[in-house]
Amino acid sequence: SYELTQPPSVSVSPGQTARITCSGDALPKKYAYWYQQKSGQAPVLVIYEDSKRPSGIPERFSGSSSGTMATLTISGAQVEDEADYYCYSTDGSGNLNYVFGTGTKVTVL
Amino acid sequence: QVQLVQSGAEVKKPGASVKVSCKASGYTFTNYYMHWVRQAPGQGLEWMGIINPSGGSTSYAQKFQGRVTMTRDTSTSTVYMELSSLRSEDTAVYYCVRAGLFNEPDIGEEDYWGQGTLVTVFS
Numbered sequence: 001s002y003e004l005t006q007p008p009s010v011s012v013s014p015g016q017t018a019r020i021t022c023s024g025d026a027l028p029k030k031y032a033y034w035y036q037q038k039s040g041q042a043p044v045l046v047i048y049e050d051s052k053r054p055s056g057i058p059e060r061f062s063g064s065s066s067g068t069m070a071t072l073t074i075s076g077a078q079v080e081d082e083a084d085y086y087c088y089s090t091d092g093s094g095n096l097n098y099v100f101g102t103g104t105k106v107t108v109l
Numbered sequence: 110q111v112q113l114v115q116s117g118a119e120v121k122k123p124g125a126s127v128k129v130s131c132k133a134s135g136y137t138f139t140n141y142y143m144h145w146v147r148q149a150p151g152q153g154l155e156w157m158g159i160i161n162p163s164g165g166s167t168s169y170a171q172k173f174q175g176r177v178t179m180t181r182d183t184s185t186s187t188v189y190m191e192l193s194s195l196r197s198e199d200t201a202v203y204y205c206v207r208a209g210l211f212n213e214p215d216i217g218e219e220d221y222w223g224q225g226t227l228v229t230v231f232s
Contacts, residue, residue: 001171033216035154042204042222043154054218086154088216096159096168096214098144103153 002026002091004101011107018074020104022087025068032070033088034063035100036081043086047072074106082108111135113205113223120229126193129226131205138186139163142208145179145190149201157203159214160188195230202227 004024012018022032032050035043045054047063050070060075070089074081087101116130131143145157158169160179167179173192181188188205202225209217 031215037154042225045216045220048209048216048218052218084153088154088156090215097170098156098159098214099170100146100154100156 002093002097002099004087004089004099006085006087006101006104008102009105009107011109012074012077014079014108015076018077018081018106018108020072020074020085020087020106022070022072022089022101023068024070024087024089024099024101026092027065027068027070027089030089030092032063032065034061034070034072035086035088036083037086038083046085077106077108079108082106111207111221113207113221115203115205115223115226118227118229120231121195123196123230123232125195125230126191127195127228128189128191129203129205129228131188131190131223133186133188133207136207138181139183140211142212142214143179143181143188144206144208144214145177146204146206147201148204149198152201155201157190161214162188163212192228195228197230200228200230 034047036046037043046061050065051063062073085104091097112134114132139162144159160167162181178191205223207221209219
């Protein structure tokens with residue numbers, strides 16, 4: 001079955017840049033989405049269609065995709081950005097089959 | 110405004126089935142696909158499947174095929190997710206998630222999540 005692979009954890013100091021990668025074979029042809037999930041809360045969409053930011057999401061969140069890797073970048077990370085982050089996409093098979101990435105815990109300290 | 114209200118928490122024994130409902134309001138029910146996602150305690154998000162409320166067509170993650178059934182009732186704007194042959198590993202919070210694009214399965218610019226339904230499986 002299709003998989004999206006993320007690093008388990010990323011640590012960053014406040015004000016620095018955090019980059020979270022997501023690797024998947026279908027990413028060259030399928031959009032990546034990124035969710036932020038804080039402890040005890042429902043996930044929040046922070047990037048859609050590889051690089052677009054929903055309204056209300058701070059500009060420090062950005063996304064990109066190249067080849068089989070999508071990347072979420074938090075520029076000038078804030079303490080409140082500490083959360084789990086998940087990429088999300090489809091397997092490109094033509095069937096409706098979606099998958100979440102393995103998740104990355106971002107620590108800001 | 111778009112609202113998705115899910116049914117309450119459930120406690121089930123291994124081998125039983127559970128049926129979680131998700132009542133939609135604030136938009137035309139048949140115009141937007143609905144996904145189901147779950148999250149076990151301390152674990153990641155897991156996509157379970159999708160239903161097109163317009164025609165009722167479904168697609169399930171391979172892991173759940175044969176055990177999950179997603180249905181809808183257009184008269185009440187409600188989608189249902191039934192999971193059978195429950196085991197302890199099915200203990201999780203189950204979410205319905207409305208896609209953001211008109212008549213398309215993808216999330217798009219915005220999505221809407223139900224409040225989640227905790228299903229606990231233990232003997």
